[in-house]
Amino acid sequence: MKHTIDELRRLVIEYTAKISALPEPEFSAKPLPHKWSKKEVLGHLIDSAQNNLRRFICGQYEPFPPHIVYHQDFWVYANAYGHAPKDDVIQLWRLTNERICEILHTMPPENYARTCNTSKDDVQLRTLEWLADDYVKHMKHHLNQIIPGSFDIVYK
Template identity: 35%
Template sequence: MNEVLKEFQETLESAHQKLYAMPAALTDAPWAQGKWTRKQVLGHLIDSASTNHQRFVRGQLADHAVIPGYHPDAWVEVQKYQELPWLTILNLWYAYNQHLLGIASKIPAEKYGNVIQIAGETFEAPLQWWVTDYVRHLRHHLGQIFSGLDSDDTTSG
């Protein structure tokens, strides 16, 4: 898990610098034709952080936790990320992920085997899988935000 946590931290720092420097015109633009805008993708990553916050905490509190799922498109729509200032979205995303990194860094090794299941679904996986998947998911969507902007692939998934 040390490598995953190191990757998480490095991804946050690298992406934060690049996101902060992103021109406003790009944040309002879809990352690809017919896709979410970069604001909406970063908003989705806030929603993902919120969802995984529950997983990281509740997954430590029970041997088998059943946690509600969510519908990403609906969450992005209801929260109107597109209407918010970029720095508001960015600052919340960064702070929330710093908090998640802190939680993930302190998970006792014996808790990584605790199982998490999404309510209403049959798929379940140990907490270690969810932490690793969160970092993968984060990097995937950051790759979308940075798509076509430069050749630095440190945040692409």
């Protein structure tokens, strides 16, 4: 878990600066009417962070694996990131991920194997350690959409 936490911290520091340097028009432009802007992609990463934050906390104490499902299109729509100030979206992403780092850092190792159900339709149990590792891979995938060529990664 230490490697995952260290990598997440590094990504947050490095990409807060890189994303902040993007011009507002580039950050807010939608490539197509039905596609997310870079700002909305970062908003999606905020929503993912909030859902995973809940998984990392609830998964440690609930007697049965919690069922925490994320409907990404609705969350991005409901949060209206496209209309939010650029700096607010960036800082919310940074702060939420810093919180995740702290939660993962204080998580007792015996809780790494506890599980959470993330499936919309079936039961899909994932360990908290798997979710943390996958969370970083997912973030890299979407950071590539914001700043192309950042990572050599194929995600799902």
